[in-house]
Amino acid sequence: MNRSPKALFSLVLGVAALLLCAFVVRGRLGNHTLSLDEELDSAKGLGLPVSAAELESKLSVPSNQNAAPGYLKIIELIRQDADLRHGLVAIQDGSFEDASPKSIEAAVAVLPIVTPALKATAEAAALPHCAFPQPWADAHKLGFPEVSRLKKLAQALAFDAWQKSERGDWRGALAEIASAEKVGYHIGEEPTMIAFAARNFCETNTQRMFARVIQRNRNDGAFLIAAQETNAHFSPLSDPRRPLLGETVMGISAIDKAQSIQEFEGGNTPPADKGVEDSVITSDERQLMKAKLLHACRETYKALPSDPERWEQIKQVGGDMENKVQADKSPENMPALVRFPHVSVLGEGLARMEMRRRQTDTELRLLQERLKTGKFPAALPSAWMTASDPFSRKPFGYRVEGDGFTLYSVGADGVDNGGVPRTTTRRKDYDEIVKIS
Incomplete structure (x- = not known):
């Protein structure tokens, strides 16, 4: 078919425009030409949800196994009852590691007010899973207020466990320690980074109160066996990929609903x-x-190991991808700069949870050994697998001190500081210690 010179000129201009567009797109994407359709297909192949419906399907829990309805009733009660809210805040203040005697006394005083809520919380915690009904279709708006409420309830359970132990009820104390840990686990089933951080906080607080209960009952053989059983039956550590499920959907939701790039910058000035x-x-x-x-x-989800004990690899994968995301300053990468989660913290957080559990088990073994032989061993027995520090891949630091001992992990920095506790220094060179005196 013959074309007029004008038609040929228009065709050439059209092709040139398409090539220019392709060049601009390729330039904005750096060295990669990405296709959203291909990315969506790849995510689907990995099992990474990209829509509210896909995420909800993954989080579905049978109603007879779901603790969320029970927790929601307690959360509503907290919202309506000012005395209960104030009581939980008082217990929170009394639970801090450096809480004053006055704060602890005030926390003990309000325990009768919060006891009914704690009993209901323990009943909900007995269920295997927790899936709150979230409006994931508007995921970018979610604030997850249930996380902060459950954190306070877990703190209160652990504090009450300590107080029950002080009154001689170590069985009741261990039951509440188990419930506090389970609440933390349920929080962590929410597939977000904020939920992961909250679970880590709950685990730290629960183990700290557990240590006080152990100190109080260190000479009771029956208690030591029961405490070891309690620690051994704590919930499994989280799959490090889980937070990416919710974070991905929240990020896509934020992009879908945004009207301007400034919404990702947090300001009103255009790029x-x-x-x-x-x-x-x-x-x-x-x-x-x-x-x-x-x-x-997707690339992070694919590279992350599902095994939470491979914390160093988890940290490395997260750090590498964070660096790649941060290196791209293009306007089209602004949502990723703001919404891509700091995945590297998952590795260290999981290592801390595993470290605390191993410390507790080793502490209880040492106390049982003294009851059996009349003294603590001079060194940690090599046969005790739980005596291995996840941060060093070596045995925990350990030394006998009079009628007690100090057991410590080198912590995330990997530096052995000789068992210097966090509470005696404001410097960074401290270890994670457990002490029996």
């Missing part, structure tokens, strides 16, 4: 290479934004 008139996100830009964020989440 340097965009004027006010073109700061509104175009359809093509929105696709690129989702492709970049999804690429980062």
